[in-house]
Amino acid sequence: MSHLQQSFAVRFTYNVFFTEQLFANTNPLLADFFSQQATSEVRKKLLFVIDSGVVEAIPDLLTDITLYFAQHSDAVELVPDLMVVSGGELAKNSPDLIEKIVDTVDRYGIDRHSYVAAIGGGSVLDMVGYAAAISHRGIRHLRIPTTVLSQNDSGVGVKNGVNYRGKKNFLGTFVPPVAVFNDSDFLTSLDDRDWRAGISEAVKVALIKDKVFFEWIEANAEALAARDMATMQYLIHRCAEMHLQHIAGGDPFEMGSSRPLDFGHWSAHKLEQLTNFELRHGEAVAIGIALDTIYSNQLGWLTDADTNRVLTTLRTLGFSLYQPMLDADNSAGILKGLSEFREHLGGQLTIMLLQAIGQGVEVHEIDANRVRQAIATLREQEPTVQTLHA
Amino acid sequence: MSHLQQSFAVRFTYNVFFTEQLFANTNPLLADFFSQQATSEVRKKLLFVIDSGVVEAIPDLLTDITLYFAQHSDAVELVPDLMVVSGGELAKNSPDLIEKIVDTVDRYGIDRHSYVAAIGGGSVLDMVGYAAAISHRGIRHLRIPTTVLSQNDSGVGVKNGVNYRGKKNFLGTFVPPVAVFNDSDFLTSLDDRDWRAGISEAVKVALIKDKVFFEWIEANAEALAARDMATMQYLIHRCAEMHLQHIAGGDPFEMGSSRPLDFGHWSAHKLEQLTNFELRHGEAVAIGIALDTIYSNQLGWLTDADTNRVLTTLRTLGFSLYQPMLDADNSAGILKGLSEFREHLGGQLTIMLLQAIGQGVEVHEIDANRVRQAIATLREQEPTVQTLHA
Ligand SMILES: NC(=O)c1ccc[n+]([C@@H]2O[C@H](COP(=O)([O-])OP(=O)(O)OC[C@H]3O[C@@H](n4cnc5c(N)ncnc54)[C@H](O)[C@@H]3O)[C@@H](O)[C@H]2O)c1
Ligand SMILES: NC(=O)c1ccc[n+]([C@@H]2O[C@H](COP(=O)([O-])OP(=O)(O)OC[C@H]3O[C@@H](n4cnc5c(N)ncnc54)[C@H](O)[C@@H]3O)[C@@H](O)[C@H]2O)c1
Ligand SMILES: [Zn+2]
Ligand SMILES: [Zn+2]
Numbered sequence: 149m150s151h152l153q154q155s156f157a158v159r160f161t162y163n164v165f166f167t168e169q170l171f172a173n174t175n176p177l178l179a180d181f182f183s184q185q186a187t188s189e190v191r192k193k194l195l196f197v198i199d200s201g202v203v204e205a206i207p208d209l210l211t212d213i214t215l216y217f218a219q220h221s222d223a224v225e226l227v228p229d230l231m232v233v234s235g236g237e238l239a240k241n242s243p244d245l246i247e248k249i250v251d252t253v254d255r256y257g258i259d260r261h262s263y264v265a266a267i268g269g270g271s272v273l274d275m276v277g278y279a280a281a282i283s284h285r286g287i288r289h290l291r292i293p294t295t296v297l298s299q300n301d302s303g304v305g306v307k308n309g310v311n312y313r314g315k316k317n318f319l320g321t322f323v324p325p326v327a328v329f330n331d332s333d334f335l336t337s338l339d340d341r342d343w344r345a346g347i348s349e350a351v352k353v354a355l356i357k358d359k360v361f362f363e364w365i366e367a368n369a370e371a372l373a374a375r376d377m378a379t380m381q382y383l384i385h386r387c388a389e390m391h392l393q394h395i396a397g398g399d400p401f402e403m404g405s406s407r408p409l410d411f412g413h414w415s416a417h418k419l420e421q422l423t424n425f426e427l428r429h430g431e432a433v434a435i436g437i438a439l440d441t442i443y444s445n446q447l448g449w450l451t452d453a454d455t456n457r458v459l460t461t462l463r464t465l466g467f468s469l470y471q472p473m474l475d476a477d478n479s480a481g482i483l484k485g486l487s488e489f490r491e492h493l494g495g496q497l498t499i500m501l502l503q504a505i506g507q508g509v510e511v512h513e514i515d516a517n518r519v520r521q522a523i524a525t526l527r528e529q530e531p532t533v534q535t536l537h538a
Numbered sequence: 539m540s541h542l543q544q545s546f547a548v549r550f551t552y553n554v555f556f557t558e559q560l561f562a563n564t565n566p567l568l569a570d571f572f573s574q575q576a577t578s579e580v581r582k583k584l585l586f587v588i589d590s591g592v593v594e595a596i597p598d599l600l601t602d603i604t605l606y607f608a609q610h611s612d613a614v615e616l617v618p619d620l621m622v623v624s625g626g627e628l629a630k631n632s633p634d635l636i637e638k639i640v641d642t643v644d645r646y647g648i649d650r651h652s653y654v655a656a657i658g659g660g661s662v663l664d665m666v667g668y669a670a671a672i673s674h675r676g677i678r679h680l681r682i683p684t685t686v687l688s689q690n691d692s693g694v695g696v697k698n699g700v701n702y703r704g705k706k707n708f709l710g711t712f713v714p715p716v717a718v719f720n721d722s723d724f725l726t727s728l729d730d731r732d733w734r735a736g737i738s739e740a741v742k743v744a745l746i747k748d749k750v751f752f753e754w755i756e757a758n759a760e761a762l763a764a765r766d767m768a769t770m771q772y773l774i775h776r777c778a779e780m781h782l783q784h785i786a787g788g789d790p791f792e793m794g795s796s797r798p799l800d801f802g803h804w805s806a807h808k809l810e811q812l813t814n815f816e817l818r819h820g821e822a823v824a825i826g827i828a829l830d831t832i833y834s835n836q837l838g839w840l841t842d843a844d845t846n847r848v849l850t851t852l853r854t855l856g857f858s859l860y861q862p863m864l865d866a867d868n869s870a871g872i873l874k875g876l877s878e879f880r881e882h883l884g885g886q887l888t889i890m891l892l893q894a895i896g897q898g899v900e901v902h903e904i905d906a907n908r909v910r911q912a913i914a915t916l917r918e919q920e921p922t923v924q925t926l927h928a
Contacts, residue, residue, distance in 0.1 A: 151555045152779055156786040157547040165541045188886040261884030284882060285710040309675060320675040321711055389542055396546040492674060494651030496578040
């Protein structure tokens with residue numbers, strides 16, 4: 149018996165650009181990107197797949213894209229057929245969309261050195277990223293996130309995925325994009341829920357890693373809730389930066405069991421499913437953060453004062469911190485999220501909790517009764533519920 | 539406009555083990571592997587997916603596996619449902635098989651730290667590897683190749699894939715296995731075609747990289763054709779070693795346009811398709827090597843003597859070097875392989891040719907008439923065809 153050992157490293161490099169008016173003829177960002185990527189005289193193709201919600205909000209978008217690449221066609225050839233796909237979680241629940249993209253890749257001869265660009269919220273990016281990742285063993289993928297959540301979190305990371313038979317992200321891969329273009333103009337057309345939802349990911353990363361950033365969010369919670377754009381731009385930039393640093397510094401393809409950025413997520417993923425995706429991912433994360441913050445307080449780790457600061461900040465941002473499905477079936481539904489979370493990560497159950505604001509700590513056990521207590525606290529504090537009983 | 543730069547490297551490490559009687563109770567190799575991988579007290583699950591051709595050839599295999607893991611169950615828990623899937627290219631042409639594996643992963647709660655093991659030829663390994671790669675964003679995948687081709691080439695590499703609407707490897711990913719177990723006992727039940735087919739990959743890698751290895755193959759061609767096992771074991775070991783070194787030393791996930799290990803493959807991929815996969819991959823590669831060897835000679839790069847050595851070695855191994863589909867439609871069919879090859883690799887057309895035995899060189903243009911001439915040479919030299927005309 150003998151053996152050969154294989155060992156190699158693969159480097160991934162990409163930029164996250166911050167801009168406005170990405171498709172204005174005078175904005176050279178995209179055109180420059182494609183020129184810099186050009187390696188031979190062969191002009192690369194570029195296929196766009198676009199979130200229907202964005203097209204509805206910005207009816208000129210399709211024309212703008214066509215005009216832009218009519219002017220800037222030196223290094224890239226726009227596939228004239230701009231694909232529009234349903235936005236929101238529906239995009240990840242529709243296997244036929246994957247097939248449609250793969251067929252388009254085939255029809256237009258999009259090769260591994262050509263580009264599939266996605267414009268949209270996290271759902272559309274996740275789905276298109278997956279379709280691009282499996283076609284020809286991976287076509288270059290470019291992301292143009294249009295929600296707060298996708299600009300500061302999901303769109304800058306390395307994961308894609310779709311749901312399968314109702315199971316969240318059951319199919320997917322780890323494949324970094326070749327570039328991300330964050331255009332803050334897209335955010336103006338978001339409805340209030342989507343403007344708000346993504347802020348919870350910034351609260352999350354601040355709570356586990358950076359007290360100063362949390363205090364900045366706390367101080368700016370009202371401005372954020374009032375849709376102040378400059379404040380939002382800073383939040384997104386800082387959150388994206390921390391997200392990128394976390395990935396590069398740790399275990400980018402999550403080969404271990406630890407996943408610190410999933411603080412607040414074990415219950416959030418389950419709540420999304422239990423509410424039939426009525427709750428946005430970011431809204432569910434806000435509740436999940438609140439739950440695990442109270443749980444950390446119950447363990448005696450986080451002070452009462454700090455616990456209240458977290459809850460108050462989330463409420464000032466406009467988040468509702470209770471959802472009746474938390475209590476359904478004596479919380480059996482939400483608690484099932486623990487085993488599903490373990491199963492999805494693999495290995496041992498590993499949950500991030502808070503030792504202090506800005507300092508996460510991992511545990512491998514969660515006590516069901518304590519979770520029920522934390523839920524009770526959220527239920528009792530919930531303003532709407534109180535109103536109903538008034 | 540500002541930007542953040544992301545850059546990180548991901549390291550992949552795995553062993554290729556060479557053994558005999560892998561599932562004999564006395565062989566500790568597999569059991570030790572799982573013990574060494576164990577990271578927590580949680581016992582990992584292990585799902586087997588097995589090539590029907592192997593099960594037919596070795597009827598005791600399923601029992602052997604069950605008995606082995608009944609004895610060696612400390613670190614791993616065998617999923618009792620051993621999946622048997624159709625072998626050969628059919629495995630890669632059946633989307634329902636992927637679905638069946640994904641559903642089994644779901645049903646048995648196989649997580650990202652558990653294992654999906656595939657036993658079979660390159661086709662089954664490619665298909666199972668793909669199913670494992672997309673489930674939960676990648677379940678640990680273990681390969682037990684059972685053909686010469688999969689033991690010395692496809693099974694030790696980093697690619698998986700399935701065909702889509704008849705297009706070879708249209709869907710797939712780059713995901714290294716966590717381990718490969720090459721058990722030479724499996725080779726005894728191969729029919730002569732499959733014993734022979736994989737040898738062409740060794741000829742290929744020798745021709746572009748290692749004159750000494752080519753001369754060894756040349757000297758041992760008769761022993762290989764006569765199914766001498768010790769000679770085959772050496773061939774597989776050396777070929778696998780060169781394959782691994784090539785991957786580690788170059789561009790493992792093929793982000794560039796160059797793909798030296800695809801010497802002889804542009805026409806081979808197309809011939810497989812044109813013959814409705816009647817030709818084995820390795821058989822098609824032998825023809826592809828012959829074609830590009832003659833083409834290299836026509837360019838004045840490879841001497842007549844060396845050209846004949848290559849063709850004679852392939853024929854001594856038992857390969858047929860002509861297939862009527864090469865001529866179909868005035869060779870339009872096979873020549874279409876050039877553009878499809880370019881499209882699959884992406885970027886500029888890049889084809890490996892021979893400057894000398896053991897020394898490949900890349901070109902970016904292939905002349906259709908010269909290809910037709912090379913085909914004519916193969917047709918004229920083909921013994922069977924001559925017999926038909928006699
Ligand atoms: N890949 C990852 O690492 C990762 C991380 C976190 C979340 N996610 C996923 O992201 C998804 C949530 O993404 P999301 O919060 O961006 O929501 P979303 O993509 O579901 O979009 C929400 C709604 O906003 C619309 N919309 C998008 N951009 C708009 C705009 N500029 N103007 C008007 N409407 C617009 C969409 O059409 C949709 O109806 C979830 O599926 C979640 O699992 C992925
Ligand atoms: N992933 C890669 O990097 C890569 C590289 C080269 C080739 N490939 C792929 O590999 C495939 C070809 O693989 P292959 O040549 O191993 O053939 P195969 O997997 O198609 O198997 C050929 C036949 O042999 C049978 N068989 C397998 N093992 C047996 C055994 N031990 N005893 C008896 N019968 C057995 C199978 O059931 C099948 O009928 C092609 O699809 C090709 O594209 C992949
Ligand atoms: Zn999230
Ligand atoms: Zn091959």
